Amino acid sequence: MEDLMLRFQDAATYDKWVSNEMKFNDPKVAEVLAEAGKILKNPDYVGDVAAIATTTFQDGGAGIVDGSCAMHRQASFIGGILAGDYGAEIVTPADTDVEGGITTFYFPGVSADNKPALGGGEFVGAFSDRPEVQAVQLYLTTADWNNKKASLGGWFSAHLGLDTANVADPVNAVAVEILQNATTFRFDASDLMPAAVGAGSFWKEMTAWVAEDKADKAVLDAIQASWPAS
Template sequence: MSTLRRRVVALGATAVAASLVLAGCASSEPAAEETASETTDSTTSDTCAAYEAYLGNEGTEVEMYTTIIDPEASLFIESLAEFEECTGITINWNGTQEFEAQIPVRVEGGTAPDMAIFPQPGLLAKFAGNGLVPANDATSASVDENYTADWKVYGTVDGTFYGTPLGANVKSFVWYSPKTFADNGWAIPTTWEELLALSDTIAAAGDVQPWCVGFGSGDATGWVGTDWMEDLMLRFQDAATYDQWVSGELPFNDPKVAEVLAEAGKILKNPAYVGDVASIATTTFQEGGAGLVDGSCAMHRQASFIGGILAADYGATIVSPEDTTTEGGITTFYFPGVSADNKPALGGGEFVGIFADRPEVHAVHHYLTTPDWNNKKAALGGWFSANLGLDTANVADPVNKVAVEILQNASTFRFDGSDVMPAEVGAGSFWKEMTAWVAEDKSDAAVLEAIYSTWPY
């Protein structure tokens, strides 16, 4: 376990005075030399008034255990500085890359952290009934008010709500060059059929390849194919069917799953769209989007994070959809559904669970669900959430801005299915068989039957 990174917030005279006023504590008459600071004290008091609900916990400490380390950790710490100053609660940020291995050790050893940020809901669920403390009523009500209902479901285990949403990512994106689209007069498709028709138009012109795709990812090769399946399951089947599929209630060889794989094949196994189909398996997911930058392909379906990789590794410039002049500029449009009003979203996110039933811990837990904190954090850059109170004006990155709009307007949100499925399937046979599907031209029926045979019924 990494050494606890302690942060002790030293409250200055101004902050102390403000805290005493807000707490209703008695104080002596100010000395003459303090008069000059009255304006500053008043300003601080006004700022801290927003934290009145969290007072009464001065001098307490809360450990936050997480996978998030610097440089991202520094931004989280900065976003909580005002909360700490005004409430007197010190948050000790303990970031470690050994989180997944160490959190069970700490819980079982009786040294569980006060709070933990879980990178996926499945891991949080393992601690329900084993140390996790349910969110209190105020925190639960805040999540009801500030998130769509789907997000609360992922933090609920056996009817008890534990994990509050934190950051998010969106996978339902198609990346493209606005300049290339504008130069060719291509319109953004709003339905699956329009997307296929656009692909036909691009293929017929013969100037660029309609799609660039890469499944390669070392030991995790194939996960890109599972993302395609998951996005299309949400579009061609309903949310309840998606949930049954992810849980194993709907078998992998069911006709509904076969329908979805066939739809995926209309793009991924069409040489007119993707070129050499077999090469998809050996093209890394990073390289998969490079053709957008050099202009050799028109579209690339990938999550919100790929923009940073394409910028760093291939010189892409992330632009807004309105920027139709920047060479090499790329951005995103929503991966369309069966109809224009069918707008499900596939993605992921972190959840905060608590292991200590103390008022200061509940206070921090609640604060992280509020629009106030979410807007402070987003304004620092490089982060967004599904909080309905998040103002996109605080989200500078144009793609993250679109991601927030997708999350706030999605008819349905679901987590990456392979991350929720049993590991031997989600991170095993599902990856492997989607790779064989393109690399070996393995049939749809054989792929689905092979995955079905590995499910731990």
Template sequence: MPLNSTRRAAALSGALALALGVSACGSSDSDAGSDETGTEIDCAPYEAFGDLDGTTVTVYTSITAPEDEPHIASYKPFENCTGVTIKYEGSKEFEAQLPVRVQGGNAPDIAYLPQPGLLQTMVATGKVVAPPQEVEDNVDANMPDFKEYGTVDGTFYAAPLGANVKSFVWYSPQMFADGGYEIPTTWDELMSLTQQIASDNPDSKPWCAGIESGDATGWPATDWIEDVMLRTAGAETYDKWVNHEIPFNDASVAEALNEVGKILKNPDYVNGGYGDVKTIATTSFQDAGLPVLDGSCYMHRQASFYAANWPEGTNVAEDGDVWAFYLPAMTAEEHPVLGGGEFVAAFADRPEVKAFQTYLSSVEWADERARTCGSGGCVTANKNADASLLENPVDKLSAEQLTDPNATFRFDASDLMPGAVGAGTFWKGMTDWIIGQDDQTTLDYIEKSWPKS
């Protein structure tokens, strides 16, 4: 879809001209460029940022290949029009290394924090710089439902960036059709389907899974617990769990863990294409779902962003090689949705950093992210983004889930918990659980790690 230069000029000059306290220059035909897709850009509004030519902004994130490519492509209008170079660095050791870098005086200019709990930890260092007012104004206008997750002790620090839906099960439509299997609409139907697949297919497994992710190993297993907690305990109890108003080893959490264990710790149900239950701990989350393509497994629970991990040429569509269905609730009437996202935190307040923050919080960036997306995983938290630009069917499906008025949305629990738990003992505890640790020991271990204050 061609970019509406008039709309872009009005929106950007209104929101961005204030970023550095200067007025936007008038539009000029000579101030034109093009983005990654060849769409014409009106660069005049970017002049509001002042003279930024030759400057650099460093970005550090947990988003690695192949999911990093759409992000990098979405920066091109900003780079082309301002002369700023965005230096992108993705790392699988992000959660462990960011605190080390910040404390060691080697902080990036910008970090994409996938956990609000990690934001709290970073704010406690005194190194996070609050964004300019223009960023907060953009969030108030475009992403109000996510603002609280970027706020610490009443102060707004980090604008939402991407958003994802985690309550999905990936599968092969052709394999389901060949087996005569229907998409389950309740949890009991899902468990019955699992047993039926296991009975019908002795040479494959109903499920495949993988939780290896470098220093972040274990996080996919926490997503399982969170999704099931929303279903077995409900949103109100889920919120109490997140806020430690009930202990981590509460009976409601034990029930959810037991329910997940009926799948992930059942050797008849996992781990298709890789081996026994313990191989889940050593299988990377990027590779975990690939056996769906060769029939080694039938289902893989993973977030919408997994669309970017299928091999090039895979047809991701309702009638394609792979597709996703909603992880069912206990009843067909309920519709809990687990989601996550990233938040933009700054560790520097140079003009070019403020300018880039403002761009990332704008409708223009959200639209550019969709326009350059390609393989999927490009839904943002921006409710005013142009949804028609989302070409990937999984992104469209995710946007529908996020905007469904009947959905009960909750943010990823481990991301909201204190960093020592959510990005620490919860990950490790679930890894130990997969390789043989019992339920009670796992829950007690995580509970004991909860900060006392």
């Protein structure tokens, strides 16, 4: 939903959806859910639609390894999971001659110049304003630190000075390119919404949407009804 909301609507609309200034059952949200349904509820694309609700995100990508699935939309950490748990060989997009190699690509926008990015992130907080603490915080913002940290593996950032040559994981290297070239970035909507919605009714109702084929309108109305009054 979040990926498609950023693509079929603009960033300002996304922000209003997150804050509930635009209601969860607004026609613009309904439009996006219908677009999601064209993919997620199409058995020719996903096989057993109801099984989506009981398939872990780790197992969701297993079909790419055994060849039963062509594409899997997932976060950047999926490369490590597929390699570690399923023995996949993760390659760069340029490694087209690697037999059985698995690579990644940007989930496109609705036009060539529309390149939104959705993600999560970490923040550094300080509990002292001492000069040496501020100096460390400042150093963490430099290209020098970001490149050295990334070269250790298992980490990357959106720093424009981060060289993808220092990012060992091919999936993470693509993620860096996506972040550096994004026209818009937004954090995951469910993470920003009140917990009762983002970690509650949103999950519950979307599960019913795929597992029980609950109607779009009923799903959106139920989520909106669960939004805290304050």
